[in-house]
Amino acid sequence: MPTHLKNKFSLVILLLTSTILLSACDSNNNNDGDGVDTTPEPAPEPATLEFEVSVVNATSAQPFSPVAVIVHTSDYSLFEIGEPSTTELEVLAEGGDNADLIAAAEAADAVLTTVSAEGPTGPGATENLSLSISEDDLPGLSVSVVSMLVNSNDAITAVRGMSLEGMEIGDIQTAVSISYDTGTEANSEAAGTIPGPADGGEGFNADRDDIADIVTGHAGVLTKDNGLSSSILSEVHRWDHPVAYISVMRVQ
Numbered sequence: 001m002p003t004h005l006k007n008k009f010s011l012v013i014l015l016l017t018s019t020i021l022l023s024a025c026d027s028n029n030n031n032d033g034d035g036v037d038t039t040p041e042p043a044p045e046p047a048t049l050e051f052e053v054s055v056v057n058a059t060s061a062q063p064f065s066p067v068a069v070i071v072h073t074s075d076y077s078l079f080e081i082g083e084p085s086t087t088e089l090e091v092l093a094e095g096g097d098n099a100d101l102i103a104a105a106e107a108a109d110a111v112l113t114t115v116s117a118e119g120p121t122g123p124g125a126t127e128n129l130s131l132s133i134s135e136d137d138l139p140g141l142s143v144s145v146v147s148m149l150v151n152s153n154d155a156i157t158a159v160r161g162m163s164l165e166g167m168e169i170g171d172i173q174t175a176v177s178i179s180y181d182t183g184t185e186a187n188s189e190a191a192g193t194i195p196g197p198a199d200g201g202e203g204f205n206a207d208r209d210d211i212a213d214i215v216t217g218h219a220g221v222l223t224k225d226n227g228l229s230s231s232i233l234s235e236v237h238r239w240d241h242p243v244a245y246i247s248v249m250r251v252q
């Protein structure tokens with residue numbers, strides 16, 4: 001081969017070798033040969049959903065004890081109609097203290113989170129409480145809400161298991177909430193037995209002296225103005241209709 005051709009041939013070999021080496025280097029860039037970088041992206045953080053729970057006290061003279069909100073799956077229930085109350089619900093229903101109920105809920109596998117109002121909610125007032133829930137936890141989740149009518153022996157209002165699934169931003173669900181008798185204390189209305197401002201009497205008592213030791217719809221109160229002379233209550237403490245509006249709105 002003439003010298004000038006030999007030099008040209010060497011140059012071609014050198015260029016080819018360089019191209020192969022560069023190609024080899026490129027294979028470390030995960031472009032699969034199609035120019036698209038396939039390096040795995042870090043998984044996105046799950047979105048945080050925000051809900052607001054509102055409780056409107058629709059009574060004339062029954063302050064609500066600090067509202068308790070529990071977010072849970074279908075394996076949790078505040079109570080069952082016709083079944084005995086738990087002791088922690090009895091404590092709430094007779095004295096307005098939700099600490100035991102919240103603690104028991106927090107210890108349950110089926111409960112994701114709880115929130116408590118910081119104080120009572122007066123007649124005509126509204127309590128608003130915020131909930132933050134990871135989007136990944138939403139499937140199967142419901143919210144339950146409970147509070148005592150404090151000028152009573154053991155009356156509560158509650159919503160049990162309002163589903164959060166499928167709620168879009170701006171969606172609102174509202175329950176017209178009735179009252180329940182927890183069946184853990186006789187409805188004597190007697191002085192010394194009612195913890196609210198109408199009496200300032202006893203709260204929780206472990207005795208169960210009600211007509212039946214089961215949770216039922218509440219029959220309301222009689223009061224001294226309606227013939228029960230031993231009652232510490234007057235007609236303003238009565239109710240014969242639903243006692244609360246309980247709403248859940250998704251805000252984020």
Ligand SMILES: [Ca+2]
Nearest residue numbers: 154181185187
């Ligand atoms: Ca009762």
Ligand SMILES: [Ca+2]
Nearest residue numbers: 184205206207
């Ligand atoms: Ca009791």
